[in-house]
Every structure is written in C-alpha cells, then in structure tokens.
Amino acid sequence: MTEIVMFHHVLGRTVALEQIAERLRAAGHQVHMPDLFDGHTFESVDEGKTFVESIDDEELLSKAVAEVQSLPADVVYLGFSLGAALAQYLVQNREGAAGGIFMYGCVAPEVFGDWPDRVPVHIHAMEDDPFFVDDADAAKALDAAHEKVSLFLYPGSGHLFLERGHDDYDADAAELALSRIDSFLTSLEIVSN
Template identity: 45%
Template sequence: MADVLMFHHALGPNEGLRAFADELRAAGHTVHTPDLFEGRTFETIDEGVAYARDTGWGEILGRGERAAEALPKGLVYAGFSLGVLPAQMLAQTRAGAKGALLFYSCVPASEFGEWPAGLPAQIHGADADPIFMDEGDVDAARELVEHEQQVELFLYPGDQHYFADSSLPSYDAAATRLLTERVLEFLERVG
C-alpha cells in the first residue's frame, strides 16, 4: 500500500478533498492531507489564489515542505491545481519519492530542476478546461510525457477545472470514476 501526501486546491481543504482521500484510504492507502491555508477556505479560485499570492508562493511551498518533514521519505506526492506546486516540487526534490499524482495542473519540470530518473507520475485534466489547456499546464504535461516514459497524461471530456471534487457543482461523476480507477491502479503499482 502507498503512503500519499495530498495537497488541496485553491478553495482550501474542503469536503471534496476529504472524500477523495477517504476513497484512497478505503482501498488501504495512507493519505495525509495538510492544510496549506491555515484553516482558511474560499468560495472561488480567484480568492484562494489571491490568498496564496498575498501569503507568498515561497511560504505556500514552505508549508508543503514542512508537512513532508515529519513523514517518511517513500511518499507519493499528490496535488490538486494549486496543490500541484508543492506536490511536484517535493516529488522532484525530496529523496525517495515513489511517484506523483498531478490533478488539473502541471508546471514545467525545470521549475524545480530536473525530473528524477524513473519517477512515475500521472497527470489528469479536462480536455476543454481553459485553465489546464490554455495556461501552459497541458504543454508542461505533454513535455514531461515526451521525455519521461513513466509519466502518463490523462485527458477527460469537459471544461470544468475541479471536475473530481464531489463537493462542487463542477463535479463529473463519470470522469471521476475513471480518474479514481487509474489513481488506484497507480498506487498499487508504486506502493
């Protein structure tokens, strides 16, 4: 079974994140869900991103690093949208990473150095999501897939950014079922 460190999106640690983490736990995995926003939640992506910007991206990444410090090194790092930043950073820079799960976002590997040789990852996004498709995320994901054999990109039909968050109107149950199947298979493989 895998040990997963999972970071929330810009709305904060909401019910949808907890439900997804619980689904992974029900399959036997250990899932840690730290709060990068120190108890704050937001109604919109813009509000959450503004909070992160005002707090400082360095501090948000630092909170992610501090959350990892007390945990073993053999983790799978997972992040949803804004949470991809600390997840991807830790997957690329913290020794012993077993994998990365990047939901709705991906940054160029060069942001954090080089992609570690042999590190498996899955990147999940909606094929008509204007954030994922138009802001460079899908391009970064495709570049990783092109250069790293063990990195997979999965696109789902739809235009919603947070399509796998069951607590939001953007939730797509069918896409989430497929995403969850793929994630559980990945965790079984790397765990």
C-alpha cells in the same frame, strides 16, 4: 499500503477532498492531508486565488516542505491544481519519492530542477480546462519525454472535476480518474513488495 501526501487546491481543504482522502484510506492507503491555509476554505476559485496571492509563494512552498519533513522519503505526492505544483516540486526535489499524481496542473520541470526519471507520475486534467491551458504543453512534453510519466486528458472544460458539489464536478470523469489513481497506487505497491 502506500503512504500519500495530499495537497489541496485554492479552495482549501474542502469536504470533497476529504472524501477523496477517505476513499484512498478505505483502499488501505495512509493519507496525510496538510492544511496549508490554516482552516480557510473558499466557495470560488477567484476567492481562493485572492487568498493565495496574499501569501508569499516561498512561504507556501516552505509550509509544504515542512509538512513532509517527518515522513519517510518514499511517499506518493498527490496534488490538486495549486497542490499539484507543490507535489511536483517535492517529486523533483525530495529524494526518494515513490510517485506523483498531479491533478489539474503541471509546471515546466525546469522551473523546479532536474526531472527524476525513476519516479512514476500521473497527470490528470480536462482537455479544455482554461486553467490547464498554460500547463498542457509542459504535461505533454513530460509525457512524451519520460517513460514513467502518463498524461490523462478527459473531455470537458471543468477545472476541479473531482470536486463533488462544485460546478466543475463531472461524475464520470471523476470516477475514471479515481479508478486510474487506484490502479496506479496498486502498481506502486506491487513494485515495492
């Protein structure tokens, strides 16, 4: 069993993300899913972004850090878009991370400090996702520079392509990404046993 902390995107803690968490739990993992928006959810990325802009970045980061304080160090940080940045921050700044999975986003690592070479990380996004364009160079550079970082690009332009019920949802890409995540988490279990 792998312990996972899953950070939501700008739509908040949606039903689709809950379903992904349940799939991971059904595979035997323990999933923590903090609600950083205190119950607020949004129908569109624009609405979510407007809400996020009303929150201080440091406040959001502090909430994410506070959510993991009582958890063991050796967790996997899984984040979606906005949540990917939070997951990446914790991978880089909380000692002992077992792994990271950054969905739809990646920050230039120097923003958060040194890169931990020992931590395996997956990055997943669609090739023509307009929201990922600014992150693509950082993701490609990490993939090229670090043996334990793997970047997976899927054909298409949807941002929230795992978000069942959203216009961006792509069933084939979602299933492929989830199967890769399953394999990644299984590989971490094998290494730790």
